[in-house]
Amino acid sequence: MTALDNYVAPTSLEQAVVQLQELGEVTILAGGTDLMPQSHAGRVKFKRTLMNIRRIPELRGISREGDEIRIGALTTITEMMAHPLVREHLPLLAQAADHFASDQIRNAGTVGGNICNASPAGDTLVPLMVLGAHVELASKPDDTLFRRSMPLPEFFVGPGKTRLAPAELLTAVRIPIPPKGFVARFHKFGTRPALDISAISIGVAGVLKDGKLSQVRVAFGAVAPTPVCGCATEEALEGKKLDAATIAAAAKAAQDEVHPISDVRASAWYRKEMIHNMTRRILEDVSANH
Amino acid sequence: MSQQTINFTLNGVPTRVSVPVQMSALEMIRNVAGLTGTKYGCGEGECGACTIILDGVSLNSCLLFAVECDGRQVTTIEGLAADPVGLRIEKAFVEAGAVQCGFCTPGMVMQARQLLEQNPHPSREEIQRGIEGNLCRCTGYVKIIDAIEAASKE
Numbered sequence: 001m002t003a004l005d006n007y008v009a010p011t012s013l014e015q016a017v018v019q020l021q022e023l024g025e026v027t028i029l030a031g032g033t034d035l036m037p038q039s040h041a042g043r044v045k046f047k048r049t050l051m052n053i054r055r056i057p058e059l060r061g062i063s064r065e066g067d068e069i070r071i072g073a074l075t076t077i078t079e080m081m082a083h084p085l086v087r088e089h090l091p092l093l094a095q096a097a098d099h100f101a102s103d104q105i106r107n108a109g110t111v112g113g114n115i116c117n118a119s120p121a122g123d124t125l126v127p128l129m130v131l132g133a134h135v136e137l138a139s140k141p142d143d144t145l146f147r148r149s150m151p152l153p154e155f156f157v158g159p160g161k162t163r164l165a166p167a168e169l170l171t172a173v174r175i176p177i178p179p180k181g182f183v184a185r186f187h188k189f190g191t192r193p194a195l196d197i198s199a200i201s202i203g204v205a206g207v208l209k210d211g212k213l214s215q216v217r218v219a220f221g222a223v224a225p226t227p228v229c230g231c232a233t234e235e236a237l238e239g240k241k242l243d244a245a246t247i248a249a250a251a252k253a254a255q256d257e258v259h260p261i262s263d264v265r266a267s268a269w270y271r272k273e274m275i276h277n278m279t280r281r282i283l284e285d286v287s288a289n290h
Numbered sequence: 291m292s293q294q295t296i297n298f299t300l301n302g303v304p305t306r307v308s309v310p311v312q313m314s315a316l317e318m319i320r321n322v323a324g325l326t327g328t329k330y331g332c333g334e335g336e337c338g339a340c341t342i343i344l345d346g347v348s349l350n351s352c353l354l355f356a357v358e359c360d361g362r363q364v365t366t367i368e369g370l371a372a373d374p375v376g377l378r379i380e381k382a383f384v385e386a387g388a389v390q391c392g393f394c395t396p397g398m399v400m401q402a403r404q405l406l407e408q409n410p411h412p413s414r415e416e417i418q419r420g421i422e423g424n425l426c427r428c429t430g431y432v433k434i435i436d437a438i439e440a441a442s443k444e
Contacts, residue, residue, distance in 0.1 A: 004292060004311060004312055005292045006292055007292055007294050007311040007357060009357070009360075029355060029358075031353075032353055032354055032355050032358065033335060033350070033353045035355075036314060036334075036352065036353045036354070036355065037333070037334040037335065037353065039312065040333065040334075046312060050311050050312070050355075050357075052355070052357060052358060054358060078347070101335070101423070102335075102338065102422050102423020102424075103348060103401065103404070103405075103419075103420060103422070103423050104335070104338060104341055104348050104349050104350045104401070104423045105335055105350065105353070105423065107347040107348060107349055108349045108350070108353060108354065195335075195336055195422070195423060
C-alpha cells in the first residue's frame with residue numbers, strides 16, 4: 001500500500017499537468033471541504049502525492065468568451081454567487097449557490113471540486129446540466145498542452161467517479177449564454193435550507209415562446225448514481241403548449257423515469273413522489289409567471 | 291509521513307510551523323500553534339465551532355488543510371482581542387446573555403465578525419442567514435441574534 005508522502009503546490013497550469021503526468025499517483029486538493037471529511041472517514045484514500053492546485057492563477061476567475069461564460073475551476077461558490085456575469089446571464093446558478101451548504105463552506109468549496117466529486121446530490125450539478133455546461137479538461141501527455149471539452153452529463157460515471165483521466169485536470173466549466181425567452185428553475189428539496197444534502201433536486205430549463213417550451217432540458221439530482229438527464233420529461237414538454245395536460249404528462253414522465261434508492265434521507269417511494277410533485281409545481285410556476 | 295514547513299501570519303504574528311500534509315488547520319492551530327480558542331465540534335463542517343478568518347473570508351478550519359495557510363493571514367478568536375469590532379461583538383454576546391455552555395461561541399463570534407465586515411447593518415433575517423453554518427445546542431439562537439444585532443447598532 002502506498003502512503004501519502006509527498007506534497008506539491010504548483011503555481012501554473014503547465015507545471016501542474018507536467019507533475020500529474022510524472023508523479024502518477026496524485027490526490028488533487030482544491031477547497032478541501034469534501035476531501036478532508038471523506039479522507040478522515042476513510043471513504044477516500046490519499047494517493048502518494050497531495051497536489052494543492054489553489055496556487056494556480058489560470059484556474060481562477062469568471063469571464064465572458066464569445067457566447068459563453070467561463071467559470072474557472074477554483075472559483076468558490078461565494079465568488080460565483082456574487083459575480084456580475086453570473087447574476088446577469090445565469091441567475092439560476094447564483095440562486096443554486098445561495099442554497100449551497102453554509103457561508104463558511106461556500107467560501108472554501110470550489111465549482112471544479114463540486115463537479116469532480118461527482119456526488120449524485122452535488123448542488124451545482126443539476127443547474128449546470130440544464131444550462132448546457134461543458135467541462136474543460138487539460139493534460140500534457142507529451143510536449144504540448146492537450147485540452148478537451150465534454151458535455152457535463154457525459155463527465156459523470158458513478159458516485160465519485162468521472163471521465164477525468166489520471167493525468168488530467170478540470171480547468172473550467174463553460175456555459176452558453178442563454179437565448180432570449182430562456183426560463184430556468186432549480187429546486188432542491190431537503191429537511192432544512194442550510195447544510196443539507198438534498199433528498200432530491202430538479203432543474204428545468206427551456207425557451208418559452210407563445211406559451212410553448214422548446215430546447216427543453218431537465219435534470220434530476222439524488223435519484224441515481226449520478227445526476228441524470230430527464231430525457232422522457234424533456235420529450236413530454238418539447239414543443240408543446242405548457243397547459244395543464246402537458247404539465248401532468250411531464251410530471252408523470254418524470255416520476256416514471258427516475259429510479260431512486262431508499263437511504264437515510266428518503267425512501268425511493270418518497271423520492272418518486274417528490275419528483276412528480278415538484279416537477280408539476282415548477283412547471284405550473286413557469287406557466288403562471290410568463 | 292510527509293512533513294511540510296509553512297509560513298503564515300497568525301493574528302498578526304509571523305508564524306512558522308512544520309505539519310503533516312494531511313493535518314487540518316484546526317489541529318494545527320490548537321495542537322501546534324497552541325491557540326485553543328478555536329473549537330473542534332463535528333470535524334465535518336456542520337457546526338461552525340472551528341470558524342476562522344483566512345485572508346478576509348470565514349472558513350471551517352476543520353475542513354481546511356493546514357498547508358493551505360502557507361503565505362496567508364489567519365485570524366482566530368484570540369485575534370479579535372486586537373479588533374474593535376471583534377471586541378464589540380464579544381461585549382454584546384456577554385450583555386445579551388448569548389453564551390450558555392460557550393462551546394459554539396468562538397465560532398459564532400468569528401462568523402458574526404465576518405457578517406458585519408460584509409454587511410455592517412444586517413437585518414435579523416440576514417443575521418440568521420449569516421450564521422446558518424453555526425450550530426448552538428443551548429440558546430435557541432434568539433439571544434445570539436440579539437447580540438449580533440446590538441453589536442451592529444453600536
